[in-house]
Amino acid sequence: MSTAPDASGSRTPERGWNEHVTAALLGTRRRPAPSLPEAPAEVDDPAARLLDQAAVLTVRRRAGRRPLRSLEPIAPAPVEDLPVVPPAAARRLAQILGGTQIRVLPEWLEAAAAAGRRVPARLLPDLLERGRSDRMLRPAIARAAGRRGVWLALRNTEWAYLVGSGDDPGGGPEVWQTGTRNQRVAYLTALRGSDPAAAREALRETWGREPAPDRAAFLATFEHGLSPDDEEFLESALEDRGKDVRQIAADLLARLPGSAYGERMAARARACVRPLERTVRGRRRLWAAVEPPRTHDEDLARDGVPFHPSGSFAPGGRSGGPVGTRAAWLREILARTPLATWTELFGLPPMEIVCLPVTEAAGHGDREDGDARRGGDARAARDVHIGWARAALRQRDVAWARALLKGGVLADEPEALAELLQVLPADERDQAAADLIRWVEGGPDLLRVLERIPGPWTGQLADAVVVALAGAAERRARPYEHTLTQLCRLADQRLTPDAAPRLEALAARPGAAPAGAAGHALAELTETLRFRHEMLKELTS
Amino acid sequence: MSDPADSFGRVSDRWGREQVLGLAPDAASAKAAAGVAEPAKWRGAGADGESLWGECKGSGKSAYRTCVDLTEPAFRCTCPSRKFPCKHALGLLLLWSDGAVGGGDRPAWAAEWVDQRRARAAKARDRTSAASRTRDPKTAERRRQRVDDGLAELDQWLRDQVAQGLAQAEHAPYRLWDDVARRLVDAQAGTLAGQVKGLAAIPRRPGWPDRLLEEYALLRLLVRAYQRGEELPEALRETVRARVGFTLSQDEVAERGERVRDRWCVTGLHDSEQERLITRRVWLRGRRTRRPALVLSFAAPGRPLDASLMVGTEIDAELLFYPGAQPLRALVGERHGPAVPAVPDGTSIRGFLDEHAAALARDPWVDRWPVTLAAVRLARSGDGVLHVMDEAGDALPLRPTDPWRLLAVSGGHPFTFAGEWTPRGLRPLAAWHEDEGMVIL
Structure with missing residues (x-):
């Protein structure tokens, strides 16, 4: 049956069919039905005859269907050099891509890549589709998608971002x-x-x-x-x-050590901050005397310090009022001055320089108004310390970062300190961050500090965060409820999943489990951590 | 053929996760089930090869008791959810699929339910065999008359279409076909009515004149065959009557249909919606007989569909085929053991085309036929249409659907393919790949 005889003589079966289609399109009133001897011819109505003949041809065409030949098969994907993730991890990825805990997707991908594993092929289309709308995901996708991912992306222009992403920007010069x-x-x-x-x-x-x-x-x-x-x-x-x-x-x-730019800034900075020997209650001590620049000039602007540096009108920390342009210039100049300037000038290591008492040079000798002088000194100290902190961050100076974090300065600018954490060597960071958190003791500063500490939060830092969570959970007042909710939100992707049992214990403590939104947030955090815990376990098993 | 005892012996053959999630009535249920599938949420979970039970801690005080009869499968849960199966049953199945459910003795509450269910099923079977429905001959005569009139009218309409020319169909409103379909419903030719209604979609696709003429021609062929029913062989008459809309009750199928016991491999499943009714087509293929079978089930949108047949499993069961010249549609009769994962045997493309041609010779109206192909690769023709190509180099076009999953899974390498063949090409339903296992498409 698959090779039906062509009974219509000279015509090919396909042509015979096409004649019928043409006749049917135009209508048998306009175009007579073609003849087909093998069809039943007992009816006179041309429309009926056309349909009867078409039925014969249709069944013949369908039954006589022939396969296509000589197509070029799709070139096989290159052999993977990484093993696929274990089945449990693959199932979890399917679940994540389905919308469960979607926020952990980057962590899943990074952990899979770190374990030297790749995404199973069946999940690649959903994953690549996610990367289409979320640019931030793309590097992680590139690391975990394996060769099959690139192979697939080469066939879909919407996934082209994967081709040549990662280490290779794609293409030559x-x-x-x-x-x-x-x-x-x-x-x-x-x-x-x-x-x-x-x-x-x-x-x-x-x-x-x-x-x-x-x-x-x-x-x-x-x-x-x-x-x-x-x-x-x-x-x-x-x-x-x-x-x-x-x-x-x-x-x-400003980040280049030993540049002419650095020299120019150092000259300006030395004019603003100088060592001062002072006798207080019979003891001679070294002070840092500060005098902010009085004027702004073209050269300063050329070196990147505008007349109104950003933040010069923003409320300045706890003191409330704006920083003011002179203080803002000072901060900017110090932030751009090589930190070696100070160790040379004072002849002291960073730790001791940070701990030097600071005085406002203009207020020097003005002993009548003690309060005003102390206020001025405190402002001067903050300006100098913030300048140094920015310089340490920009120049990635470990000794200075360490000194500023440990020196007990900048108590009312904890965000500046939190940013310095990233300058520290990895093995010091957790400890230093934990110290910082204990120091700020809950409240809004805690959130501002934690916001600036990237995950994963492990070791002592994790301990400190759990303590902070417990502290917030114990206090029932509204502001703490808010802190707890926010804290949970910050912690869910950053806190190490190992902390989950401790949080569960916290929620299970009789009478201590917070109710309402905070309790919900805590439960959600615990669930996310559990989920991440299982997820990481599956990926490394 | 395997003895029932053999099937029960294979208790270690757990279902895959894909199969379990395939049972979910909707995506939300599948997602919720994954959340429930955590060992910590369950107490006293156990399995004994035929059934699965456990108590799940819910939001309320008391735990929900969940039980799954694996032979069917059938589900029961004391939770108030109206989804079926509920997330607890699915979650329990997922746990079991992961190997996180141990053995044990069926607790009394689970045993009671399983026994009750089995007893009900047995009773239903008894009723079936005892059934002898009496029909009012006058009603039958009235219906015959209506169908005769309705089909004569359809024939006239078809001839009018061809006489006026099909070109007008391109911009015709749906009403053109809907009116005819409605009159066929009134004429109690329901199946035919559904088919005519479906024609409205054809002129909106490329290549429509060929397709429309094919369909009109086959409709007229059906009308003529019905009108000359007396001259037809018995089996073909059954085929024609079924396609017009004379439905058989399950009792009648059980009475008159052919019974075939085999290990039936579930090769694919497709849901389609028409007229606010979802039709689920499940394709099976006999391991020993190599016969294809089609199990249909229906549900209103949002209502649970029959979930008893899972793609990628095999059941030792008796199928009851609806009578006809080319038996295809079937009911699942007695099962002889639980469903076990299985990869279907595939054929070559020539093998499939020969089988399809033979089926058309028996029933010219066959418009869907199950395909299982072994060791095919994907290929693209010059115009970019995706094809499957077998080892002999023969290729068939795939219907334009989202090809990415199939491409990703196969990676250009050979795989076993299951789908359904339609005049528009192959619709992929499932694939089996060496590394990837079974993937529902």
Whole structure:
């Protein structure tokens, strides 16, 4: 039956069928039905005859269907070099992609990649679709999708982001000539990583032709592999027409040790902060005397300190009022001054410099009004310490970061300290963060500090967070309920899942389990941690 | 053929997670079930190869008692959920699927329910065999007259369409077909009415003139066959009557249908909605007889569909085929053991086309046929249409659906394919791959 005889003589079966379709489309009133001898011919009505013949042909066409030949099969995906995740982990990923605890997806992907495993092929379409709408996910997807992921992405333009993501920006040097801005930034970033000089020369060649926003984006890649060799280029960029370009150049120069820029700033800084020997109650002590700059000039602006530095009108910490332009200039100058300036000037290690008493130079000798003087000194101290903290962050200076964190200064600017944590070596961070948390003792500062500490929170830091959670859970007042809710929200993706049993114990303590929204948040946090705990266990088993 | 005792011996063959989740009435239930599938939430969970039980801690004070009869499967839970199966039954199945449910003796409450259910099923079977429904001959005559009139009218309408020309169909409103379908409903030719209603979608797709002419021609063929029913062989007459809309009750099928016991592999499942009714087609293939079978079930949207057949499993059971020239639709009769995971045997594309041609020779109106192909790869034709291609280099086009899962799973490598063949191409339903296992598409 699969090879029906062609009874209509010279006509091919397909042509015979097409004649019937044409006749049917036009109508048998206009076009007579073609003849088909083997069809029943007992009816006179041409429409009926056309239908009867078409029925014969239809069944013949369907039964005589032939397979297509000589198609090119789709090229097989390359063999994976990583094993797939264990079945339990695959099931959990399916669950996550289905919407359960979707926020843990990045952690799942990172953990899978860290364990040297890949996503099972069947889940790739859903995963790649997630990455289409969520850019932040893409690097993690690239690390865990395996070769099959790239193979699949090559076949769907909407998933093209996966091709050439990760370490390889995709394409060779021609990307620099023809790519989009983002592609060119990726290319330049990669080149800065391997050959900073070549990247600088590539940029120098096209510099004059690039529009200002592009110049700013390209110059920002210099943060990778930044070295004194870049100084000349950056110095010339201080004269750029683009405001953003000038600012980026100044910020980068401020990170370069031993640059002429650093020298200029150090000269300004030394004019503002100087050592002072003072006798208080019969003891001679070294002080830091502070006098903020009185004027702002073109050179200062050229070096990246605008007349109104950002934040100069913002409320200044606990003191309430705006910082004021003079204090803001001082902070900016100190933030851009090489920290070695101070160790040389005072002849002391960072820890001792941080602990020096600070006095407002203008208030010196004015002994009548003690309160006003102390207020001025406190403001001066805060300005100096904030300046140093910003400098330590920018220059990634471990000794200074350590000194500022331990020195007990900046008590009313804990956010600045929290940011310094990332400068510390990894093995010191948990301890230092835990100390910081104990120091701020709950309240709104706690949240502001924790916000700035990236996960995972482990070891002593985790202990401190659990204690903070317990503390907030014990107090029933409204503000604590709010703190607890917020704390739970911050902790759910960052706190180590090992803390789950302790939180469960907390919720199970008779009479201690908080009710209402806070209790709900605590229960949710426990559930998320449990989920993450199971998830990480599955991925490493 | 395997002895029932053999099937019960294979208690270690647990269902895969995909199969369990395939039972969920909707996506929300599947998600909720995953949340319930945690050992900590269950007390006294156990399994004995035929059934599964446990008590789940709910939001209230008392625990819900959940029991699953694996032979059917059938579900029972004391929770107030109106979903069926509920998240507890699904969660328990998931736990069991993960190997987190141990053995044990059936507790009294579970045993009682399983026994009650079995007794009811036995009683139903007895009723079936004892059934002898009497029909009012006058009612039958009245209906015959109505159907005759309705079909004559349909024939006239079909001829009018072709006489005026099908070109007008391209921009015709749905009403053109809906009116005809309604008159066929009035004429008590329900199956035919549904088919005519479905035609409205054809002129909205590319290549519609060929398809529309095919359908009109086959409809007229059906009308003519019905009108000349006396001259047809008995089996073909049954086929024609069924396609017009003379339905058989399950009792009648049990009485007159062919009974075939085999290990039936569930190769695919497809739900489609028409007229606020969801039709579930489940395709089976006999391991020994190699016969295809189609089990249909129906439900209003949001109501549970029959979940007793899971893709990727095999049941040792007796099927009761509806009578006809090419028996295909069937009811599941007595089962001889629980469902176990299984990979179906596949054929070549030529093998499938020959089988399909033979089926058309017996029943020219066959428009869906189950396909199980072994060791196929994906291929693209010049115009970008995805095909499956077997080892001999023969290829068939896939219907335009979301191809990404199939592409991802196969990665261009060979796999076992299950789908349904329609005049528009192959609809993928499931795939089995060496590394990936079974994937429902």
